[in-house]
Amino acid sequence: MRVLFASSEIFPYAKSGGLSDISAAFMKSLAGDVELFGVMPMYSFVEKRGMKKERSFQFTFTSTTHEVEIYSKTKGSLQYYFIQSPIITSRENMYGDAEGDYEDNAFRFALFSAAIVALAKELKVDILHLNDWHTALAPLFLKEQKSEIKTVFTIHNLAYQGIFEAENLARIGIDEKKYFHPECLEFYKRANFLKAGIALGDAITTVSPSYANEIRSEQYGFGLEGFLEHHKEKLVGILNGIDTEEFNPAKDKALALRYDSNKLEVKHQNKKEFLRQHGLKDPRKPLFVMVSRLVEQKGVELLLETLPQLLEMRINLFILGEGVLEYEKRFEAMAQEYENFTFQRAYDEKLSRQVYSAADFLLMPSLFEPCGLNQFIAMRYGAVPLVHNVGGLHDSVHEDDSLGCGSGFVFDNFCAEEFLACIERALAAKKQSKKFKEMVQKNMDCDFSFTSSAKEYLRLYESLL
Numbered sequence: 001m002r003v004l005f006a007s008s009e010i011f012p013y014a015k016s017g018g019l020s021d022i023s024a025a026f027m028k029s030l031a032g033d034v035e036l037f038g039v040m041p042m043y044s045f046v047e048k049r050g051m052k053k054e055r056s057f058q059f060t061f062t063s064t065t066h067e068v069e070i071y072s073k074t075k076g077s078l079q080y081y082f083i084q085s086p087i088i089t090s091r092e093n094m095y096g097d098a099e100g101d102y103e104d105n106a107f108r109f110a111l112f113s114a115a116i117v118a119l120a121k122e123l124k125v126d127i128l129h130l131n132d133w134h135t136a137l138a139p140l141f142l143k144e145q146k147s148e149i150k151t152v153f154t155i156h157n158l159a160y161q162g163i164f165e166a167e168n169l170a171r172i173g174i175d176e177k178k179y180f181h182p183e184c185l186e187f188y189k190r191a192n193f194l195k196a197g198i199a200l201g202d203a204i205t206t207v208s209p210s211y212a213n214e215i216r217s218e219q220y221g222f223g224l225e226g227f228l229e230h231h232k233e234k235l236v237g238i239l240n241g242i243d244t245e246e247f248n249p250a251k252d253k254a255l256a257l258r259y260d261s262n263k264l265e266v267k268h269q270n271k272k273e274f275l276r277q278h279g280l281k282d283p284r285k286p287l288f289v290m291v292s293r294l295v296e297q298k299g300v301e302l303l304l305e306t307l308p309q310l311l312e313m314r315i316n317l318f319i320l321g322e323g324v325l326e327y328e329k330r331f332e333a334m335a336q337e338y339e340n341f342t343f344q345r346a347y348d349e350k351l352s353r354q355v356y357s358a359a360d361f362l363l364m365p366s367l368f369e370p371c372g373l374n375q376f377i378a379m380r381y382g383a384v385p386l387v388h389n390v391g392g393l394h395d396s397v398h399e400d401d402s403l404g405c406g407s408g409f410v411f412d413n414f415c416a417e418e419f420l421a422c423i424e425r426a427l428a429a430k431k432q433s434k435k436f437k438e439m440v441q442k443n444m445d446c447d448f449s450f451t452s453s454a455k456e457y458l459r460l461y462e463s464l465l
């Protein structure tokens with residue numbers, strides 16, 4: 001079976017969040033079972049060393065002809081393709097800058113989707129696996145070209161749908177009569193790319209079983225709950241995992257000292273050094289951390305609301321993240337005020353690993369969470385997650401340790417009282433040092449890899465052929 005996996009970000013070439021990690025883990029895990037190719041846009045910052053120019057295509061969208069060049073790179077047994085075109089490549093970042101999203105994103109990612117389809121046909125793949133709205137027009141282009149290639153469309157986060165003014169469709173050359181209606185692209189008079197992926201994909205997946213249920217409700221559906229309910233026969237939730245070779249505290253080069261579950265004293269040394277470097281005192285205090293995009297989804301408002309009470313407790317807090325300017329400013333102000341809180345406004349891959357390795361607890365009070373990867377990384381590095389009982393967090397972290405792998409602390413209702421009570425329970429548990437150590441060790445030895453999920457995707461592919 002030949003499969004082309006298309007994503008707007010694949011680690012290490014481009015990363016803004018979990019989509020990148022999961023795309024890389026996906027490529028690695030499935031490579032042995034199918035003939036697998038990956039494709040992503042050639043952003044301006046992608047390192048071109050070792051790449052080969054393969055071929056070029058021309059796409060005429062209305063009156064303008066766009067040149068698209070396809071580059072390839074082989075990494076071990078993996079084959080990657082990169083789509084280069086001035087409209088994609090000339091932008092500095094992936095999706096936008098301080099001013100907001102790029103205004104030509106509809107066009108940039110429509111072109112990317114058209115190029116994916118051309119490549120899929122040329123590679124003669126059986127399955128085209130698409131991810132999120134950036135690739136969601138591909139099933140429409142395949143249909144227009146009467147292709148037999150089957151599509152799997154994965155939704156990583158329903159909060160991002162790719163909604164644009166309808167005028168864009170004519171520019172992209174999409175037949176509005178055929179596709180601009182409520183059963184496909186139309187969404188309150190605007191064009192919603194994600195809807196095309198859902199309507200026209202042969203199978204739809206999302207990244208945890210709980211999220212697959214939640215998105216069919218008004219609370220989590222972002223206006224698409226009815227549409228998803230209509231397509232529920234082809235919707236399935238498959239839990240993400242992580243690349244356990246990439247995220248391995250015993251081998252991680254970002255760490256000064258490496259360790260495994262039998263050498264937890266080394267983790268403690270990392271913690272001491274980390275606190276010293278980041279201006280925090282007293283290593284006996286439990287260290288809570290957060291590594292996150294600072295957006296509403298991640299529960300930042302709840303954290304800000306409870307921060308004064310939290311920082312009066314006998315803890316240290318370290319937050320690594322960037323995002324909404326107002327959140328950043330408020331964290332900066334609080335960090336000035338409290339000596340047990342450090343805020344690092346950055347996106348820093350290396351530092352993130354040092355943070356996980358130093359931490360006792362990871363805070364993940366997400367308002368909603370399709371899957372979440374931080375909790376897996378944290379557990380692998382011996383930090384116990386404290387999570388809101390929602391989406392993929394519900395499926396991967398349990399306070400009741402009889403429920404198998406993934407021990408942590410969980411609060412049900414998204415409110416200050418329950419969040420703070422959950423932190424109190426975590427602190428009480430930490431005092432029982434022998435039991436706590438066993439919990440940490442058990443988490444570190446759990447299998448959070450993508451291997452079993454990859455098998456589920458494989459079965460799904462087979463069911464489509």
Ligand code: ADP
Pocket residue numbers: 016017018019021291292293320321322346347348349352371372373374375377
């Ligand atoms: P999302 O994709 O919604 O942001 P995930 O939990 O799926 O959330 O994945 C987040 C990934 O991004 C994790 O690998 C996490 O460690 C990483 N990450 C988030 N913020 C930062 C940051 N400021 N610096 C480094 N890594 C970060």
Ligand code: GLC
Pocket residue numbers: 017018019022156157207240369370371372373392
């Ligand atoms: C999205 C979600 C996150 C998920 C990731 C990878 O960014 O917000 O929960 O883990 O995609 O699927």
